Amino acid sequence: MYRGEKKSIFYVLGLYLSSTLLLITTIFVSYYYYERDLFEHGEKDLLKKHTFLLTQQLSALNENSSERYKYPRFDEFESAIYDIDKNLIFSSSKDIDIANVKDNFFTKESNSYLLSPLTPYYFGAAFIIIEKKSKNLYILDNLIFIALITIVITLVTSIFLVNLVLKPIRDNIKLLDNFIKDTTHELNTPITAILANIETIDSSSCDEKALRKLQRIKIASQSISNIYEDLVYLLLNHKTSTQNVVLNLREMLHQRVEYFTNMATVKNISFILDAKEDIHFKADKKKMQRLIDNLLSNAIKYSYKSTNIRVVLNETSLSIEDKGKGMSEQEVKKIFTRYLRFDKSQGGFGMGYSIIESIVDEYKMKIDIVSKETQGTKVTLSW
């Protein structure tokens, strides 16, 4: 998986899933409320019919003149009648209590209740409450089950879609990597040949003009060689055989600073190396060299002409500070993105900080970049 691909997958998946889930939730909640309203409407209708039946019976009972009146009772429902001051007149159920009634229609403990006014007041009844066992609304469990299935299907389709969307990007990155791989392979032999031949030229047999030209060729070849090393490191996907040995960082720094001195001289830049003590660090020599080379070459690249690059090594840190164009806060945040270059006027492929980050992570170092535009950048590695 390429760098950033995971992030893109999470973003796309998150967006797709959240929007789909929002839609599903909206539909399901609306459907649930619609079904509940329908259910309540049906219950209410039934209770109204029961109220009408009871009213008819009370009316008929009231017409008769008798010493005792048998309150109408029904199998389908229970009922109670209250006078206008809400005092109980008669109830066929102990559960009914007008004090608990807040709405005309409500459900409680699997019972439905309907409170209706009554006129004229048969037996003094101004209010009738009907209580009936309500059918249960079982759709919630089904809805949750369907929602879970839908979410699983959405998840599968979204992964498929993300792969579909990312395929062209993957192909392009693969193409770019292949191109770099081929180019790198072709560069290897000529670079080695140029560097080897420059080293073997007898400088005493050249005049001053030729020597200067040779020096320039050497610097250019070193730059190409650096890029080549970076590319090899990236193409092997950091899987080069690691041989961690105890390195003397002071010695290594001296070597690398000397190596880059020629390059720095072109811009009239000089190094101030503050590394007096031997500092030992266990790491792979090639990787450590790539790390230092990238930091130094970046410092040279972005330094103003005729300035100093200060390199300080101590027991727990290494800092490289240049006086150059620097970076904005936004640029510092994006600095580790591969192939990203803030200044197109400078050479390179934008791989330097990507390599730095991978090595720093591997050796559990901490990297701190402080940069001010037009003033310079200070990179500190601490361990």
Add this chain to the structure above:
Amino acid sequence: MVKFLSFFLLLSISLDASEFDKNCFDCHSKDFKFHIIMNKYTLKFSSEKRIKEAMFDYLKSPSLDKSILPLEYIQKFGLKEKSPLDDKTLREMIDIYYEKFNLKSKLY
């Protein structure tokens, strides 16, 4: 003690009944349809409190508006005369009347 209380209760009921007979049957004959009047009051006023209040109000100052009887009936027999009973006695008689004839206690 229980015997004494039972005796006292029976005495008070019989005294109440005789008071009601004395105060009400003086004017209304024995065949007066008390239960029909109670039914009409119940249909119109619903609760015990409101029924008793409406009866008291009507008996103290009878009027066409306050009467629960049909207009034809009043036109034929005329309005009832104002009750000669004092307020306390009248309320007691209404209480007895309600106890004897209310529809709520007849439901079972």
